[in-house]
Amino acid sequence: MSTTTIDPTFYRSPADAAAAPPEQLAYVAAFDRGGQTEDAMVVIDVAQGSSGYGTVIGWTPVPGGGELHHFGWNACSSALAHEGHDVSGLARRYLLVPGLRSSDIHVLDTEPDPRSPRLVRTVTAKELSDRAGYSRPHTMHCGPDGVFMTCLGGGEGDDDGPGGIALLDHDTFEVLRAWETDRGPQHFHYDAWWHLNRNVLISSEWGSPSMIEDGLVPELLLGNRYGHSIHFWDLAAGRHVQRIDLGAQHQMALEVRPSHDPEATWGFVGVVISTEDLSGSVWRWYLDDTAGQWKAEKVITVPAEPAETDQLPPALQPFGAVPPIITDIDLSVDDRFLYVSCWGTGEMKQFDVSDPAQPRETGSMRLGGIVRRTPHPARPDLPLAGGPQMVEVSRDGQRVYFTNSLYGALDDQFYPDGVGAWMAKLDADPAGGLSVDAGFFPHGDAFRGLRVHQVRLQGGDASSDSYCYRS
Template sequence: MTSAQTDPTFYRSAADAAAAPGEELAYVVAFDRAAQRHDAMTVVDVDPRSAGYGSVVGWTDVPSVGDELHHFGWNACSSALKHEGHDMAGLARRYLLVPGLRSSNIHVLDVGDDPRSPTLVRTVDGKELSARAGYSRPHTMHCGPDGVFMTCIGGPEGDDDGPGGIALLDHSTFDVLRAWETDRGSQHFHYDAWWHLNQNTLISTEWGSPSMIENGIVPELLLSNSYGHRVHFWDLAEGRNVQTVDLGAEHQMPLEVRPSHDPGATWGFIGVVVSTADLSGSIWRWFRDGDTWRMEKVISIPAEPADPGLLPPLLQGFGAVPPLITDIDLSVDDRFLYVSCWGTGELKQYDVTDPAHPREVGSVRLGGIVDRAPHPARPDLPLAGGPQMVEVSRDGRRVYFTNSLYGAWDDQFYPDGVGAWMAKLDADPAGGLTIDESFFPHGDDFRGLRVHQIRLQGGDASSDSYCYR
């Protein structure tokens, strides 16, 4: 049960989250690809009533260089309400845990006292992560009822390509507690993980070992279908792998895990970057069938023919631009699925009221390998990169995204540079997207750094798990 001490941004239900006051700030990580300057957490004003709307209003450097800040998240969220009697005294959505994908350091930033001025309060050294959990290259996190689940790409120091997995951190002290898994079965590669809390089920996906990703995509490995192509289902309480589903070797790199926000649901979506059969990207739905978890492809997005002379060397032999589905996000009301096609520069919106039969209802284009579509605010400025990390407001009316994927992969697909930019879309409740022409932080606004993941003040569509209907 909630109490007077409970953080008001711990929402009992998805409906409560959507009805709460909207975000006024967005936290956006920025990194230096050259690893010569400090990476940073930036704070962007997203309040249209503010004179600073669409500008960077806060900046906090991390102390080291070469981290490549990537994905990050909250120390605690609505999932803390899962267990009646759970000790929440003093627990709040106050700290951002910000891993360095290359350094394995985890920086803890306090945004409680002044949300516009994050303060570094601790750095968990990569050696501590390795020693206590046996992992490196922390990638994605979700705040659970018993702590922070930190997914990691790599094994321990000295065996970086060893099995990746999930490290469990205390959400108050930030100490690394242990590896979460007790029986991983055949799982080796790791990427993302999220769960159905009320179904005692965690779902995880696969990317590749550090040596397969850190210097860019390895064409020989991709064409030999050597990257991840499986989805794993786990007993959440026990950390035990109970089922693995192979999507087929040609479906390379199932990445983001987006479960329904309905705590009684047993379905969700996963995006697959590329098919080596035809360069298409795809969206798969998982669902429970009796005692078995099943996967089915529900969306296929084809590659687009292109002049080889306009393509980077990696793609010239194909004469086509793959969509490259690198992120997806599901609105809190479970109605709309957003799909980032980083290669073609398109963000697609699907009505998933019937999750087995999505319908495309909206689309915008910015950037893209060939199109370089400009933002309406700067029609004179061709954009590199494309919609990548996407985040949706809790009420579903606003969609934000940034343009960088991962340093070495940026360089392969956009060899002339990706720059840095962030965009906001207004989402029609009936379907459809419109670019907000007054919101376009870019270039020098981010001091020459590249920008990646976004988190919204008070939570967003990919932050929280809800425990009640």
């Protein structure tokens, strides 16, 4: 089959992805915390030199959105997983956008005009429950033969039942089934990704819907009741293989970021907070070939910062400190730099992870934060609420985008005077280091009163593709 029939944004290797033309558009999920205004998919101009650079150029209402949160493409580079796999009719065309509260999955078509996605289908909460036995779809990754949709809750009538992964057809968007055949000890769910060529899926844990619906429950958090483990699975069989408990004090093991090298057997998971000292952390998992077992070790610790009681929201006043609240991490496509969002302190950190066992901090910048409220250089008169949250890295590693809202109920807990809405972009030095792009700052009225969460980049980005070949 001629390669000309394959979507050009299906990249064989990380190097191919990095060498492809840069993104021109960013898609951003936006939601109304009060549920009175329609959620939306917002399109931002990110083309360098464009007259509309850094502005909203597309807006697609999503009726009944149900707090749009994480989302992703129907298909990506993982479609090339097997030589001879027929991908001639498949394209990175549709965005699958779950509503975290509604459990509906909205399908947006980015053709014919990528600046104006069209809502073409809604996969209902009932279909998700009836066909897969899950609710509260949260994170998705496009796999070689379908879409893996992680879900926080069980089926209708059993919201706090085990969360897991629903498998969707990436052509028809039909819910096929629950992916797991043997879940072993796994109950909580959050994120999942894989070492594709090693037939290994890694999943992480947050909490059941009742534990997050109205924000974090202090008694549960201090009792170490939220998720604190990662799980390893047989990808082809859907069978649980191994659980690693990071320690009960390491509450909320969230984003998993495997190496983009398809032959590697290491990756990172971010932990939101330690109940011992309010620090956040990043852990490396790796395969111990000698023992034939997966292992994990803490490789990054970000301490809490002291603060006066009157500077803190009620939830933090008893502690006299602001925790970093590590809510997202992202690994550059070349596996060189890891970005760590510290939503509480308003800091984005950059680490050189060329040696993944020994990360070295190479860059930092601050915007927002519970105490600091650091302004953007474009508006030095405007103290910012929220902080670096959902982070996305361009394929070539030169641009880092992020938004400021975490989750409606958590926004309200930690920024009770309002979190606002803004998006920023950093320029990343190939040798290490970060600088804020003063010309890129969509905020406030640009988002029509909605809050903004995850970002996806046209043509793919650092957290949406799995590559099948090293070169």
